[in-house]
Amino acid sequence: MPPRASKRKSAPPNSSSVTSSDGRSVSSKAKIKGLEKIDRLFNTYANSSFGMIDPEGIEALCSDLGVDYTDVRILMLAWKLKAEKQGYFTQDEWQTGLKALGVDSLSKLKKALSDLEKEVEKPSNYEDFYTYAFRYCLTEEKQKSVDIESICELLNLVLGVQFRPQIDSLIEYLKVQNDYKVINSDQWINFLRFCKEISFPDLENYDAIQAWPLILDNYVEWMREKHS
């Protein structure tokens, strides 16, 4: 789970009712059985007063799955669940997500996590996941940007494995610079582009005249000065 950007300041989103069988066509017994299992799993971790899994529940889930709650795979799980609010899984999200994964038990979920990693790394999904990671950090109503420290941690989590040298250097810069205190989504999406397109560490094909965000222009300048 990515670090929580802020304490729980706003109320969790409305949860759907637990029994949601209105208007649905008659499903087969097996399906109902599967759904029941998923629901049961949900209830194991859900906070009964809110009707959804809250941060504590997620921590418990993580420990049961045997992963650290700061592990990137939990973020991937959130992506697969299309979870809207950081730190919470609604029942709908849980149901849809687990169905999509094709799991209905904890052991199956554990296995599915490694498959999930591969799925995310597919080029068609990766950018979507990457963008999702940023959105997931927008915990406040109308929040558009994320603070630098959280961004650094997020970069490390999401891109650190694939682009270690770039991310390490970029994080160093973000921490020492003073021009920006927050990062917006446009800058975020360009970090990925930067890692993918710009040769490193020479940065030879970077041209500030192009449409790169200013923060990257500044970063490249800083890099070039350091190595001159």
Next chain:
Amino acid sequence: MGCENIEFDQGWGEMEKGIEKLKRILAGEKETPFTSREYMTLYTTIYNMCNQKAPHDYSEQLYDKYKKTLDEYITSIVLPSLKDKHDEFMLRELVERWLNHKIMVKWLTRFFHYLDRYFIIQKSVPALNEVGTTCFLNLVYEDVHPTIQDIVLSLIDKEREGDQIDRALLKNALEIFVEMGLGQMNRYQDDFEARFLQETTNYYSRKASKWIEEDSCPDYLLKSEECLKKEVDRVSSYLHSSSETKLIKKVQHELLVVYVNQLLEKEDSGIKVLFRDDKVDDLSRTYRVYNKISQGLDLVANVFKQHVTIEGTAFVQQAEEATSNQASNTPGGHEQVLVKNILELHDNYMTYLNSCFQNHNLFQKALKEAFEVFCNKTVNGSPSAEILASFADHILRKGGSEKLSDEVIEETLEKVVKLLQYVIDKDVFAEFYRKKLARRLLFDRGTNDDHERSILSKLKQQFGAPLTSKMEGMVTDVVLAKEHQSSFQEYLRNNPDVHPGLDFTVTVLTTGFWPSYKWFDLSLPSEMVKCVKVFKGFYETKTKHRKLTWIFSLGTSHINGKFEPKPIELIVSTHQAAVLLLFNASERLSYSEIVAQLNLAHDDLIRLLHTLSCAKYKILNKEPSSKSISQSDSFKFNPNFTDKMRRIKVPLPPVDERKKVIEDVDKDRPYAIDAAIVRIMKSRKVITHQQLISETIEQLSRMFKPNIKAIKKRIEDLITRDYIERDRDNSHMFRYLA
């Protein structure tokens, strides 16, 4: 003739007779010209021999014989005649032989004409004429053309060096080269022109390297013009016309392009000297000569630009040094001189532009770029925008210290507007101008409304309304204030009981038009409090929807000082008046008492007290009488104060507004950039990054030049505020979000 076939030998015998006769004629021997009868006989012989039935159709043999005849003639007569000749004589011989050959071919072609009609078409073989030329080509020309080329070239060289040569002979000789091409120019080009051009290049290269050292720039140009004329003449006299373009290009290159910088930058006679000595003819010649060379004017315009830049920069340097070397008695005096110099420079070079350079846009551009270099320099900390604004201010204040005529003022203001186009930070100019305009309108009694409006309209025309809208508002405010004042006077007359007992005038300024002024919560003397109250009452009868904020720092008071020697009228600011009037009630006041009574900040009060007690006019006595104000001082009215005048102005020290102006302008620029970007995005909807940047710069160019980083920053901000977004697939495209 009968129906009998003619035997070949017999027929050919007849032809031979004719051929021999022809040869004799050509040799100049006494012979009668061909009669019609003779001609007809010869023609008919051929005709018959070609129309006989096979195997007596002798067309082919006759064709061969024709050729052989020519070959034999050439070999036996022509070649020997050329063998022992040299130089011009050889040339002459060749020309004559070629002429003869052509005559021979002409006659033979007539005799053998029937072959041309059918045989050559049937067999797809060259026509008789062509055969004739080819014979000469193969047997004579191929052999002699290198020698002929040498001879021709050496004659041309002789002529270039000044000797007279036989031009007609050369013309004829060169025509041979052309004709040998059989309709193409390749023999002329390969066997003569190529080397001719090369030798021409060498020749002029040598001359140029000599002349560039020895001759002055005007002389060199004259010589070059002469050479070019001569070469054109040469072409029309004896060269083939197709050589002209190539020839002239080579000559121009060697004489005028290779040494252009050395030539125009000559220390004692180059462009800068021509300008200095006003050599209009030489300058025009330079233009004329280089105009004929492709991209030649670029070279001249470049030197011109450098020259103007150096001159302008020298003036700037002068001003810098003058101010730092000596304390001038007129602050900014050197800057005034600088602007005058630059205006003069501009006038001069505009004249040259028109008289010598045909107002060509290359030179216009060069002038513009040169001026942009030195019109954006800072002189002694003062940015050029400020210097120009001060210059305009100086002129508009009662016509400047020289009391200029209206016409001259108008002209000068026009020129100032022209000069502004070269200044990049026009918004800085506008802000300085606005501040000075405020002072003129409020404090300078002699401002000429017409001139003020005239320069504003000129500025508006050149640079658009955004630059001048606030200033126009200011001028209007002052005009309206006068109207207001008369209705205020009427109000006072109609309400005599509220009259404060003082003469006073109020000028109402529209916020937003005028520069922002610091507001002081000054405690007014009671006399003035009354005035404020009365005006407020009056103003509310006019409009209830406006709020009045009193800026006493801009006010002026006339106070009668009852000094013992003689009474003197003091013209002071309202703040100063407030201080002085305190002394009507108390003879002696300490600094802290004054502070308490007036409610002013320390910095401001210290400045005021300084002007009243430590500066030129000691209206108050200070204890202790040190040179500066300290918070422990005390003040007394100075009854012994006097001056030779009956009325004096006690000035306030000028405040350095430069920093604030630049700060204010810098603060506003991001908003201007935002507005431009949004405007562009709204109309284009989708646009590339590059285009957005360049259009933003263009849109703002009338006010200032934003740098790319600043624009990028605003784009980022606008993305965050959801005005625009980056395209998902195309990372260098932006889209407008409605």
